[in-house]
Amino acid sequence: MTPMYSTLQPLLLPKSKQWQAQDFAGIDQLHVGGIESTHELLTWLSSTSKRGLDIGCGLGGTSRYLALHKGCSMTGLDLNDDYIRCATLLNQSLDTVPDCHFVVANSLHLPFTSDSFDFVISQHASMNIDDKFALLEGIFKVLNDGGQLLLHEVMLQPNINPNCIDYPTPWASNISESHLLEWSQFVDKAIAVGFAVTQLEDNTASALNWIREARKAKPKPPFTPPLALGPGAGAMSANVLANIEHGRLQVVSALLSKPPAF
Numbered sequence: 001m002t003p004m005y006s007t008l009q010p011l012l013l014p015k016s017k018q019w020q021a022q023d024f025a026g027i028d029q030l031h032v033g034g035i036e037s038t039h040e041l042l043t044w045l046s047s048t049s050k051r052g053l054d055i056g057c058g059l060g061g062t063s064r065y066l067a068l069h070k071g072c073s074m075t076g077l078d079l080n081d082d083y084i085r086c087a088t089l090l091n092q093s094l095d096t097v098p099d100c101h102f103v104v105a106n107s108l109h110l111p112f113t114s115d116s117f118d119f120v121i122s123q124h125a126s127m128n129i130d131d132k133f134a135l136l137e138g139i140f141k142v143l144n145d146g147g148q149l150l151l152h153e154v155m156l157q158p159n160i161n162p163n164c165i166d167y168p169t170p171w172a173s174n175i176s177e178s179h180l181l182e183w184s185q186f187v188d189k190a191i192a193v194g195f196a197v198t199q200l201e202d203n204t205a206s207a208l209n210w211i212r213e214a215r216k217a218k219p220k221p222p223f224t225p226p227l228a229l230g231p232g233a234g235a236m237s238a239n240v241l242a243n244i245e246h247g248r249l250q251v252v253s254a255l256l257s258k259p260p261a262f
């Protein structure tokens with residue numbers, strides 16, 4: 001497959017069109033529910049939370065949105081260096097360059113000091129991470145006291161054997177790359193790290209409707225999911241749909257909080 005950067009560069013430079021950030025939604029909202037689910041998640045963001053970290057930011061759509069529409073100063077972090085180069089290129093193609101920059105790093109080794117951020121946001125970026133405790137510990141450390149963790153993740157439905165999940169999915173080509181937990185198992189780890197659960201919403205029903213509609217809609221070129229996920233994008237979304245329809249996967253949004261200092 002052609003590296004994504006080489007595909008995107010001729011589309012964006014020279015500026016043959018005045019691109020708007022929302023034009024990129026087909027590739028930079030790589031989660032079930034699309035931009036609408038991002039809007040819903042952000043209703044929990046405190047108006048005083050301004051310095052944000054987007055973990056597993058992909059092509060940076062959520063970071064761009066927060067910078068452009070919520071006055072945040074964002075850092076987007078992802079393991080995939082091609083995605084990070086593209087995220088930067090997408091920023092540069094806009095008339096107003098958003099206040100967000102992107103770094104290549106592993107979410108298990110966050111390259112930031114303690115108390116660097118008012119909030120951390122992560123959408124569909126923990127499912128292939130085995131050591132969830134280390135992930136949550138790292139997030140807890142880089143947050144300010146009283147900081148917020150906004151999560152939008154795919155979980156196993158209770159009592160489902162992980163071997164039942166159909167692959168490939170957008171986060172794993174097979175079970176050896178996938179580390180799904182039930183929400184209750186995930187939250188036990190978060191509480192052990194020191195977080196409190198402030199909000200929790202089960203988005204599974206709306207996620208199911210969204211995928212069905214998204215699969216019927218004609219993707220708008222040139223920013224279509226196969227550009228970001230490769231030629232297997234259709235098979236991945238079919239498997240996510242089947243996994244949800246058969247009651248194997250759950251989609252949750254949650255707000256976790258680091259306790260304030262006394």
Ligand SMILES: C[S@@+](CC[C@H](N)C(=O)[O-])C[C@H]1O[C@@H](n2cnc3c(N)ncnc32)[C@H](O)[C@@H]1O
Nearest residue numbers: 029030031056057058078079080106107123125
């Ligand atoms: C399904 S995409 C979601 C991207 C973005 N959050 C969004 O919703 O559009 C998951 C992202 O997590 C990133 N990722 C997976 N494991 C990671 C890790 N250990 N450290 C940093 N990023 C990781 C992947 O490279 C990918 O870009």
